[in-house]
Amino acid sequence: MNTPKAGGAASARPLAERVLAGEQRAVARLISGLEDGDPAAVGEMRSLRGRAGRAHLIGITGPPGSGKSTLTDKLIGVLRARGARVGVLAVDPSSPFTGGAILGDRLRMQGHATDEGVFIRSLASRGRLGGLSRATQAAARVLDAAGYDYVVIETVGVGQSEVDIVKIADTVVLVSVPGLGDDIQVIKAGIMEIGDVFVVNKSDREGSDRVVREIRGMLETAAALKRAALPEPVDTLSGRGAAGLGAAGLGAATGPGLPGAGQGRQAPAPLSGEALSHHLTESANSVKLADDSGLPPVLKTVAETGEGVKELVDAILAHRAGLAASGALEARRLEGIRAEMRALIAFRLLDALEGGAGRAREDALSRAVLGGDADVYGASEELFSSIAKGEAK
Amino acid sequence: MERKIRVLVAKPGLDGHDRGAKVIARALRDDGMEVIYTGLRQTPEQIAQAAVQEDADVVALSILSGAHNHLFPRVIELLKEKGADDVLVIGGGVIPEADYDSLKSKGIAAIFGPGTPTKATIDFIRENLKRK
Numbered sequence: 001m002n003t004p005k006a007g008g009a010a011s012a013r014p015l016a017e018r019v020l021a022g023e024q025r026a027v028a029r030l031i032s033g034l035e036d037g038d039p040a041a042v043g044e045m046r047s048l049r050g051r052a053g054r055a056h057l058i059g060i061t062g063p064p065g066s067g068k069s070t071l072t073d074k075l076i077g078v079l080r081a082r083g084a085r086v087g088v089l090a091v092d093p094s095s096p097f098t099g100g101a102i103l104g105d106r107l108r109m110q111g112h113a114t115d116e117g118v119f120i121r122s123l124a125s126r127g128r129l130g131g132l133s134r135a136t137q138a139a140a141r142v143l144d145a146a147g148y149d150y151v152v153i154e155t156v157g158v159g160q161s162e163v164d165i166v167k168i169a170d171t172v173v174l175v176s177v178p179g180l181g182d183d184i185q186v187i188k189a190g191i192m193e194i195g196d197v198f199v200v201n202k203s204d205r206e207g208s209d210r211v212v213r214e215i216r217g218m219l220e221t222a223a224a225l226k227r228a229a230l231p232e233p234v235d236t237l238s239g240r241g242a243a244g245l246g247a248a249g250l251g252a253a254t255g256p257g258l259p260g261a262g263q264g265r266q267a268p269a270p271l272s273g274e275a276l277s278h279h280l281t282e283s284a285n286s287v288k289l290a291d292d293s294g295l296p297p298v299l300k301t302v303a304e305t306g307e308g309v310k311e312l313v314d315a316i317l318a319h320r321a322g323l324a325a326s327g328a329l330e331a332r333r334l335e336g337i338r339a340e341m342r343a344l345i346a347f348r349l350l351d352a353l354e355g356g357a358g359r360a361r362e363d364a365l366s367r368a369v370l371g372g373d374a375d376v377y378g379a380s381e382e383l384f385s386s387i388a389k390g391e392a393k
Numbered sequence: 394m395e396r397k398i399r400v401l402v403a404k405p406g407l408d409g410h411d412r413g414a415k416v417i418a419r420a421l422r423d424d425g426m427e428v429i430y431t432g433l434r435q436t437p438e439q440i441a442q443a444a445v446q447e448d449a450d451v452v453a454l455s456i457l458s459g460a461h462n463h464l465f466p467r468v469i470e471l472l473k474e475k476g477a478d479d480v481l482v483i484g485g486g487v488i489p490e491a492d493y494d495s496l497k498s499k500g501i502a503a504i505f506g507p508g509t510p511t512k513a514t515i516d517f518i519r520e521n522l523k524r525k
Binding site for chain 2: 024025027028029031032035036038094095098099100101102103104106107110113114119120121122124126
């Protein structure tokens with residue numbers, strides 16, 4: 001995307017400067033501008049380059065109603081008690097019909113509403129699939145630059161394949177709950193591959209131990225398959241994970257049950273999967289993992305009462321410490337930037353399609369396909385090249 | 394990407410009934426707005442802070458407890474203090490008509506009593522946004 005000239009904000013001091021000073025209103029306005037695709041806001045991001053990267057980005061994902069918001073509320077509490085400043089981005093879905101949204105995650109976090117060390121922002125997905133909104137990544141960067149030590153990103157309630165959080169977060173917390181019954185099996189194939197830390201929330205309910213066992217079993221199987229595959233070239237199996245997901249979408253993820261889970265997420269670095277997972281365990285053990293197996297921890301929480309949340313925070317911090325120590329953090333973030341650039345390009349194409357001329361062309365071509373005068377591949381090709389030409393001007 | 398209107402719907406004070414607020418939230422959503430729903434028993438401080446962080450264009454306050462003459466103007470004051478006086482603030486709920494003028498003079502742009510068609514609220518918001 002061509003970078004517009006920096007500045008453009010109406011106020012005397014540039015927005016970016018006010019963001020760097022930690023001014024909440026400026027942070028909020030800049031995030032809105034990015035969400036709206038306002039060129040002035042995009043320009044401000046140039047002034048913020050190099051000013052982000054310090055914050056620990058924590059992704060919280062899981063099915064609707066699993067307690068993500070309540071858990072986030074309690075995470076904020078623990079992190080605040082340790083003196084950290086916390087930013088939160090909470091994503092809820094936009095209506096595919098009207099574009100409107102009800103953003104209700106904040107409701108569960110109002111206990112922190114007047115704490116100046118906490119910034120909570122609700123984002124509507126605005127047509128982006130994958131569990132995030134269009135500008136979530138950019139908004140996280142703004143909070144980072146504004147001096148928040150942690151940025152907690154809560155995805156929309158997910159089903160099986162909304163795995164985009166893995167491209168953004170340093171640490172992905174996957175929240176499950178008892179009582180989903182056989183559904184848990186269904187979830188395992190996609191979303192279960194992206195967790196760095198697994199949480200069984202509402203663990204005071206019947207069946208929580210079974211869910212813990214099932215997740216551990218899944219992780220152990222993944223690890224065993226990875227070990228068995230080690231003599232083979234690592235990058236085709238174990239080396240995949242976040243890197244593979246980020247670069248090529250879910251299609252590049254490893255096969256069912258293969259090592260995409262947890263440790264599999266490191267980028268295809270010189271280190272072998274096992275060496276790195278060993279390294280991770282070593283660094284993490286100083287803080288304490290849920291077990292000493294080297295597998296991602298599986299923790300039980302009751303978000304409502306705060307039970308298990310301190311342990312969860314420790315596991316999250318241990319995970320990040322492991323990434324930093326091994327050098328995998330940088331690889332992960334590089335992958336995140338690639339994914340963000342791809343998303344920006346894809347949105348630009350979509351916007352061109354939805355603009356007046358694109359829409360009209362699309363309409364005409366759709367009718368041609370329906371009437372049997374064109375085939376859908378040929379029509380898509382024509383539509384794509386007309387957009388590409390328009391873009392080239 | 395078109396600019397979205399963002400509305401914070403909040404219930405200040407101590408009453409525990411939010412059906413009206415939810416109906417309005419839903420109606421605004423169906424009109425294509427982004428509604429941040431903050432729920433019951435909010436203090437003016439919580440509401441003002443949320444309005445800033447959420448970059449709300451509109452704050453819609455609903456109240457049934459009778460404390461509107463105190464709580465509504467307080468929200469306006471706090472928004473001003475935070476430099477967010479370009480936010481359109483409207484009210485609804487059970488508010489005696491005798492109080493309308495005084496509330497309006499303190500910065501509440503409009504009051505929508507029980508039975509107001511949701512379209513009236515939507516039209517008012519669209520026509521009276523303080524920001525471009």
